[in-house]
Amino acid sequence: MQSQVEPNLSYFIAKARSIEGRTFQKKIKVAILSSYTINGLEEALRVKCAESEITCLTYICGYGQYNQDILDQSSKLYEFSPDITFVIIDTRTVMSTLFYTPYAIPVNDRRSYIDKRVADFVNLIRTFKNRTDSKLVLTNCSIPTYSPYGICEGKSEYGLREMVYDFNAKLSDVFRSDPQVFLFDFNSFVSKYGEVNVLDYRQFLVGDIKVSLSHIPHLAEEMMGYVKANMGINRKCIVLDLDNTLWGGIIGEDGFDRIDLSLKPPGTAFVEFQRMLLALYQRGIILAINSRNNEDEALRAIREHPYMVLREENFATMKINWRDKISNMKEIAEELNIGLESIVYFDDDPINRELMLKAIPQIMTVDLPDDPSLYASTLMRINDFNTLAVTSEDRKRGEMYRQERRRTELKNSASNLEDFLKQLEIKVTMKKANDFTIPRIAQLTLKTNQFNLTTRRYQEEDVQMFAHDQTKLIGCAQTKDKFGDNGITGVYIVNKNHADKEWYIDTFLLSCRVMGRGIEEVMLGYILSKAKEEGVERVKAEFIPTKKNKPCEQLLPNFGFKKEGQQWVYTYHVPIKQTSHIELNED
Amino acid sequence: MSNNLLDIVANVMEVQVTQIDDESGPETIENWDSFRGLILFEELESKFNVKFTLNELLNIKKIKDIKNILSVRGASLNG
Numbered sequence: 254m255q256s257q258v259e260p261n262l263s264y265f266i267a268k269a270r271s272i273e274g275r276t277f278q279k280k281i282k283v284a285i286l287s288s289y290t291i292n293g294l295e296e297a298l299r300v301k302c303a304e305s306e307i308t309c310l311t312y313i314c315g316y317g318q319y320n321q322d323i324l325d326q327s328s329k330l331y332e333f334s335p336d337i338t339f340v341i342i343d344t345r346t347v348m349s350t351l352f353y354t355p356y357a358i359p360v361n362d363r364r365s366y367i368d369k370r371v372a373d374f375v376n377l378i379r380t381f382k383n384r385t386d387s388k389l390v391l392t393n394c395s396i397p398t399y400s401p402y403g404i405c406e407g408k409s410e411y412g413l414r415e416m417v418y419d420f421n422a423k424l425s426d427v428f429r430s431d432p433q434v435f436l437f438d439f440n441s442f443v444s445k446y447g448e449v450n451v452l453d454y455r456q457f458l459v460g461d462i463k464v465s466l467s468h469i470p471h472l473a474e475e476m477m478g479y480v481k482a483n484m485g486i487n488r489k490c491i492v493l494d495l496d497n498t499l500w501g502g503i504i505g506e507d508g509f510d511r512i513d514l515s516l517k518p519p520g521t522a523f524v525e526f527q528r529m530l531l532a533l534y535q536r537g538i539i540l541a542i543n544s545r546n547n548e549d550e551a552l553r554a555i556r557e558h559p560y561m562v563l564r565e566e567n568f569a570t571m572k573i574n575w576r577d578k579i580s581n582m583k584e585i586a587e588e589l590n591i592g593l594e595s596i597v598y599f600d601d602d603p604i605n606r607e608l609m610l611k612a613i614p615q616i617m618t619v620d621l622p623d624d625p626s627l628y629a630s631t632l633m634r635i636n637d638f639n640t641l642a643v644t645s646e647d648r649k650r651g652e653m654y655r656q657e658r659r660r661t662e663l664k665n666s667a668s669n670l671e672d673f674l675k676q677l678e679i680k681v682t683m684k685k686a687n688d689f690t691i692p693r694i695a696q697l698t699l700k701t702n703q704f705n706l707t708t709r710r711y712q713e714e715d716v717q718m719f720a721h722d723q724t725k726l727i728g729c730a731q732t733k734d735k736f737g738d739n740g741i742t743g744v745y746i747v748n749k750n751h752a753d754k755e756w757y758i759d760t761f762l763l764s765c766r767v768m769g770r771g772i773e774e775v776m777l778g779y780i781l782s783k784a785k786e787e788g789v790e791r792v793k794a795e796f797i798p799t800k801k802n803k804p805c806e807q808l809l810p811n812f813g814f815k816k817e818g819q820q821w822v823y824t825y826h827v828p829i830k831q832t833s834h835i836e837l838n839e840d
Numbered sequence: 841m842s843n844n845l846l847d848i849v850a851n852v853m854e855v856q857v858t859q860i861d862d863e864s865g866p867e868t869i870e871n872w873d874s875f876r877g878l879i880l881f882e883e884l885e886s887k888f889n890v891k892f893t894l895n896e897l898l899n900i901k902k903i904k905d906i907k908n909i910l911s912v913r914g915a916s917l918n919g
Contacts, residue, residue, distance in 0.1 A: 263879050266876075455892070460874060
């Protein structure tokens with residue numbers, strides 16, 4: 254797919270009608286509850302979902318009915334049973350008459366007014382949470398740019414702007430660590446497009462429309478960030494060209510000293526672009542290079558150029574050669590073990606882009622403007638890197654890929670696999686589900702496809718519930734070796750049935766990064782030993798085949814599990830398999 | 841994209857261009873509700889680079905009214 258500019262709302266209205274009845278495998282139910290008229294948003298959202306091959310069913314609350322919909326247990330909202338609910342509120346509604354005349358009441362009353370409004374919304378959302386598992390995305394309020402006090406606004410204690418600011422901050426605090434509730438920074442949305450553009454006074458006065466029709470598609474685009482993240486659709490890797498992309502000019506012709514990359518224009522454009530890329534790298538986006546160049550010349554620039562922001566260590570892999578870029582790209586995906594649909598590709602050459610778009614349409618080939626000063630803002634417009642949480646594993650991902658490169662080097666130099674595994678000095682620490690590990694446990698159940706016995710997907714809320722459930726044993730495995738920390742890479746969830754001296758392995762998975770090193774055996778051995786300690790006689794498990802989970806097909810039979818109908822059963826008739834090259838700890 | 845007013849109206853209202861003329865309006869075109877009306881004005885404003893006033897929005901009853909406003913504003917109409 255190609256990144257594109259936003260069409261007008263009329264396009265979405267017509268398109269929504271033409272795609273009616275089309276269905277895709279992926280499906281999401283979205284409820285939109287709003288404090289004002291928001292016609293057209295539903296259509297824009299459905300069309301955008303269809304573009305991402307998602308069937309989107311929508312529920313829109315009646316005009317100003319969001320309170321009733323949430324409070325009434327038998328409302329159409331709950332009947333609809335949404336996956337995501339957007340609650341879109343606005344400053345005028347929250348502030349009521351104080352929006353216009355904030356200084357009509359004394360400062361203490363202003364403070365208690367805001368506290369009261371925050372409490373109202375918190376209660377409303379708690380009610381919602383008690384009744385549904387739907388994710389809830391609540392907008393904050395845009396902070397007014399106008400104040401009747403003019404330049405004295407900043408001198409007034411708890412004035413209009415501070416009231417709205419405080420309202421936003423308090424809501425944000427309450428829900429910061431709540432995995433079910435997200436604050437959509439509507440104030441930033443308004444800043445991005447400008448208050449004078451987002452609010453069209455004529456539309457507002459004619460129809461209580463508080464996001465102008467010209468900006469509804471932009472709002473829908475921002476909302477797609479949540480929808481796609483909830484469906485686990487996100488781009489994970491940025492593949493970059495070098496000449497005229499990461500620096501200006503051609504290294505092979507202009508030379509090391511003459512490429513544009515510096516703190517002076519036009520080199521600043523490339524430094525700015527690289528800084529933005531570095532920030533994404535630190536969030537867990539993988540960077541890679543696909544460039545036609547002499548490798549030694551390009552590597553010298555990457556390693557030694559004083560104004561390179563990104564260095565060798567930031568790239569998970571570098572394909573710098575004279576082969577065709579399509580083959581390079583396929584190799585990158587294979588080597589990093591990521592799907593082509595998770596790649597974003599930056600290349601200044603329109604012909605290369607065209608070729609890539611034709612050969613591998615799943616890749617997002619960015620329509621990069623000719624002007625390098627627009628590179629950074631083009632990158633910032635891509636709203637496809639979202640996940641519902643950023644875990645510490647995400648932040649360390651780049652480092653992990655670098656370690657992986659060193660592991661591969663060792664593997665290539667070791668005489669055999671056994672030797673390699675021994676030399677890795679792997680240590681596995683079994684950890685309980687707690688506040689630190691729960692987000693990562695949920696993330697792994699949501700995205701692990703290959704080494705996953707049952708592919709059961711659990712949200713953070715589910716995992717939290719399991720952790721407090723006495724009839725379940727839930728934990729994870731952290732793995733380290735001599736090259737570094739892989740973080741939490743394995744998860745297990747067991748249902749205990751002590752009456753029958755029987756356990757059932759509900760979930761058992763391992764990140765593909767560490768497959769084939771015996772870690773899965775240590776984990777399974779650990780579960781079987783735990784069960785034995787508690788007097789269990791039978792451990793049941795299941796292998797539910799999918800298109801992708803063949804790598805774990807043999808795990809259960811290799812451990813001596815015997816097939817009984819759909820399930821596999823281990824009865825301690827053979828000793829628990831030992832894995833000598835790994836050190837096991839418990840935490 | 842066509843700058844023909846009737847084409848734009850037909851497109852936004854999802855009707856055949858042959859079904860409408862200067863006398864058409866919210867009264868005669870079923871899809872032309874207040875929301876579609878606002879979308880139409882939005883389209884016209886971006887295509888002809890004009891801004892309608894609130895009163896103009898409220899008083900447009902026929903395509904002819906739009907033509908009049910646009911020609912007063914000096915927008916170039918094809919056809």
